[in-house]
Amino acid sequence: xxxxxxxxxxxxxxxxxxxxxxxxxxxxxxxxxxxxxxxxxxxxxxxxxxxxxxxxxxxxxxxxxxxxxxxxxxxxxxxxxxxxxxxxxxxxxxxxxxxxxxxxxxxxxxxxxxxxxxxxxxxxxxxxxxxxxxxxxxxxxxxxxxxxxxxxxxxxxxx
Amino acid sequence: xxxxxxxxxxxxxxxxxxxxxxxxxxxxxxxxxxxxxxxxxxxxxxxxxxxxxxxxxxxxxxxxxxxxxxxxxxxxxxxxxxxxxxxxxxxxxxxxxxxxxxxxxxxxxxxxxxxxxxxxxxxxxxxxxxxxxxxxxxxxxxxxxxxxxxxxxxxxxxxxxxxxxxxxxxxxxxxxxxxxxxxxxxxxxxxxxxxxxxxxxxxxxxxxxxxxxxxxxxxxxxxxxxxxxxxxxxxxxxxxxxxxxxxxxxxxxxxxxxxxxxxxx
Numbered sequence: 417x418x419x420x421x422x423x424x425x426x427x428x429x430x431x432x433x434x435x436x437x438x439x440x441x442x443x444x445x446x447x448x449x450x451x452x453x454x455x456x457x458x459x460x461x462x463x464x465x466x467x468x469x470x471x472x473x474x475x476x477x478x479x480x481x482x483x484x485x486x487x488x489x490x491x492x493x494x495x496x497x498x499x500x501x502x503x504x505x506x507x508x509x510x511x512x513x514x515x516x517x518x519x520x521x522x523x524x525x526x527x528x529x530x531x532x533x534x535x536x537x538x539x540x541x542x543x544x545x546x547x548x549x550x551x552x553x554x555x556x557x558x559x560x561x562x563x564x565x566x567x568x569x570x571x572x573x574x575x
Numbered sequence: 576x577x578x579x580x581x582x583x584x585x586x587x588x589x590x591x592x593x594x595x596x597x598x599x600x601x602x603x604x605x606x607x608x609x610x611x612x613x614x615x616x617x618x619x620x621x622x623x624x625x626x627x628x629x630x631x632x633x634x635x636x637x638x639x640x641x642x643x644x645x646x647x648x649x650x651x652x653x654x655x656x657x658x659x660x661x662x663x664x665x666x667x668x669x670x671x672x673x674x675x676x677x678x679x680x681x682x683x684x685x686x687x688x689x690x691x692x693x694x695x696x697x698x699x700x701x702x703x704x705x706x707x708x709x710x711x712x713x714x715x716x717x718x719x720x721x722x723x724x725x726x727x728x729x730x731x732x733x734x735x736x737x738x739x740x741x742x743x744x745x746x747x748x749x750x751x752x753x754x755x756x757x758x759x760x761x762x763x764x765x766x767x768x769x770x771x772x773x774x775x776x777x778x779x780x781x782x783x784x785x786x787x788x789x790x791x792x793x794x795x796x797x798x799x800x801x802x803x804x805x806x807x808x809x810x811x812x813x814x815x816x817x818x819x820x821x822x823x824x825x826x827x828x829x830x831x832x833x834x835x836x837x838x839x840x
Binding site: 507529537542562565 | 662694712713803813
């Protein structure tokens, strides 16, 4: 494997909605992993010193550190728009079941804490809530699509 | 065995846990123990609180699918967890839940219980239990996690809807044993608690190893429908997050974190 092969492999990896890839050829082994924040790359354990229930959030730092960076469209950088991002890799669902209406539509007004969508991985359903009251400006991911760590899901205009 | 095998008193009588089930909410009927536990967790109930019901009127499986929950024969349990970990590092608890259930049934029924990735409980290839975790988090981190468990204990074959009978069973139909739901619950909680607190200090590697010993998924040819894609390959292992490693025909190995898994061979 030469540098060009490696570049092609990285390009392929970046284009695909996969979190991790391991490739082996002629004794050369390459492992690629996507992660939300550099702090967590490759070291999910051991965790920080145990904290009492409810205080874990304090160790996570600000919104950027918690939710990753780099995947949000430019809209996210404007001060009056909040980007809701996925805290895990998984499958994105806009409704609680295939027959149900979406949790929210573009243009809807939402309360702080209102469920916007579900991201599922390994039968762990992660309900993503609005971080603030506001208006849904855009829903960025199609129902049933795979999402990555830190991927932008919604833009909300705080009200 | 009727509803007499499940009550708060019976649970108290055989409970050996230190933290779990200090607070027990026993309900004869509820829509879904997960929904009730989520409500309790949101209003401040402590870690280890359990909700257990004799029957569920809207038992839930994955993604809005219903979980058949008739009275008197099944164990419908939800536990409130508040692990001090990042949401993305909590997936191993899915595997831990499956391991605790399998060990509890093995202890009491002396029958082999297999886990299908990530955590379907099977005896002789029939699904006898399922697990669904629901995580509540915001941008600051994980608030609480509800581990919901449904096990068909003494359900008879004729009690299941006809379309489920090929693939679904109970401990009674597959192992021929009638066991008390309270006893299974207490054993399950003990196995869960021991592994849970150990994992919080030592990480999940022991859980992953134990899960690997109990699963029938590894080495099998699988089809995984995931995020609009369909992948086929051989399950070669799980990684540190509990994700399934699938070796594709191309030689590439992909990590699968979600999706519907069908065994092809």
